Amino acid sequence: MSSEHDEPQPFRYDAEVDPGETRHIQYEVGETYLGRPVEIPVTIINGEHAGPRLCLSAAMHGDEVNGVKVLQEVADRYEPADLHGAIVCLHVVNVPGFIAQQRYLPIYDQDLNRSFPGTSSGSTASRMARVIWDRFVSKCDMGLDFHTSTRNRMTVFHGRADMEDEGIQRLVEAAGIPLVISGEGSSGMLRRVATEKGTPIVTVEMGEANRFQPMLIDLGLQAVENVLAAHEMHPEATPRRTEFQKVLTSEDQKKWIRAENGGLVEMKWGPLPIVDEGETICVISDHFKTEEHVVTAPFDGLLVGLLANPRVLPGHPLVHLVEIDDEDREHVRQAYEDVGFARHGIFHWMGKMGERMAESVRDRQLNRGADNR
């Protein structure tokens, strides 16, 4: 990593972006059936001043678009004159999936996020990964890779990263990500390969596929701003973070609770996404309401992922529950109160929440508190 005392350097992919320049390019990573180039949109903001290089990537899975909006805003927001180091935005990594509005690369359903670092003689996915790796990711010092839940589900804002790695620990701390599920990741995953090769990358998971969810997009932008501030990459970057930080390891209890029956799902938890052991999470019923199956929490936990489709078959995931203790619970409650319920969550994902809506949420919390007494 270069320090602020170094001379600013050009950013080289197979061309050069000089210090002080922003360049928007369409970079060829493959070919269509028609022999035309498949190009991914890339922005390189190379600061006038020396500093680290931050790689931001989105739509590695083609239908996960919240991060696409984060990167569009980042590319528009930061000027090279103020920047120490460089920001590389890979706006849409999986362009064929993005066009088809699907997760995987079309036709053979290859997962680009199991194909890194790739080879130039491998599958389509592997070749694409290789170009992206060689030209851009490997040139950077750290990165955030923005994802969402797979379709029909949604997830709270959280990170996935190997917290055993010191570079990752520093990056998670810098980004101010409140909840991290720690693990090295599957083989071929961008974050795993990059971290192993010395460019720590954290996967940022947020929200639903095929949506722009403004509250979550704001949190994504704030995470970028936090990283810029922590590395003194931008004089006006203002860090903002919650006090709450929780890292879940393989030792901690976490579980996707699955439906045992087919039917219609009605969620019963709320308003905060915390449930006590034995508390009803949801009810699955038939059309006549003659059969109702109550799904209860197997342990005290925080709901970090949720079904976003009210029809289920036996085996379909309903909620992703992670175990929390009393201290965590208080932190979560505090975090939701400090930053506003909606800012943290998945729950008001359709747009900005007005003050009145915030009040009604607070009222419901108070009423619920009163009921419990």
Ligand SMILES: [Zn+2]
């Ligand atoms: Zn994804």
